[in-house]
Amino acid sequence: MPTKNVQRLLKDNEKYAAQLTGGDLPVLPSRLCCLVTCHDARIDPTKAFGIGIGQCHVIRNAGGSIKDALRSILISQHMLGTREVILVKHTDCGTASFTNEEAHETVNDNQGEVTVPPDFDFMPFVDPETSVREEVAWLKSLKALYKGTVVSGLVYDVETGKVKQVV
């Protein structure tokens, strides 16, 4: 039996599929770009950043971590042909609201035992702007990053909906 959320998803998808035309888009994104951002529910990259269907790979994880996104970035570039990376972190981010120690404590408290390895990195950060600068620099320093790749870093303000370029 599907959950209430899955039922809703299936119903909404039925409407979407019924009106879909031209579903045979190429695998290669037309903007040759991959965008990395946070999994935050308040961000809709299509609406906020104008990313249309077929245009960019969209990688999303807690905090919009470039390190956590590395496997996807390498696949996007080397196996699928993108040539640009855009990182967008945001204000009021959940992943900037705790330390690694606090995350370990909370998970283990919730589960009633130690359930994640002590060295598991939840990759929290403090300031989005500083973190964008650091993570863009880290990515650009990697030898595996496709030669000549341009990497940009931006910060999105979830309250005003405005994005600004940092690097």
Add this chain to the structure above:
Amino acid sequence: MPTKNVQRLLKDNEKYAAQLTGGDLPVLPSRLCCLVTCHDARIDPTKAFGIGIGQCHVIRNAGGSIKDALRSILISQHMLGTREVILVKHTDCGTASFTNEEAHETVNDNQGEVTVPPDFDFMPFVDPETSVREEVAWLKSLKALYKGTVVSGLVYDVETGKVKQVV
């Protein structure tokens, strides 16, 4: 100087921010759910799955890998309060088009030297339906998964736009 893609993003964002009202949404997604799917450019979770702003965490990576999404899922549940996980893999996935060995060869050939550790896992898979079943089972077996979490697994057909539940 912003790249052409960043210029376009900034311009589209200006229009978005200008019409935004009620930007002060809560951090906790209203459906208490996190959705994991692929970074594929042909998938727009808002349109295809009816995920509105503020409703779900949306985690995306190459292939829609649950293992790769684990840090984000744990943060989503334990630090931010979601209680359900929905995995959606899809047909014609780029991450099902190569083996680990091929990915290593391609990356190192492109860069002209060995640039990723030999044990780096690109997490390719073969069949989306089989992979969804295996990854959902793996996640459910984890002691760190919030107690009582319901995990569903679906496959999206990028050509027809139709999604079906697998598990």
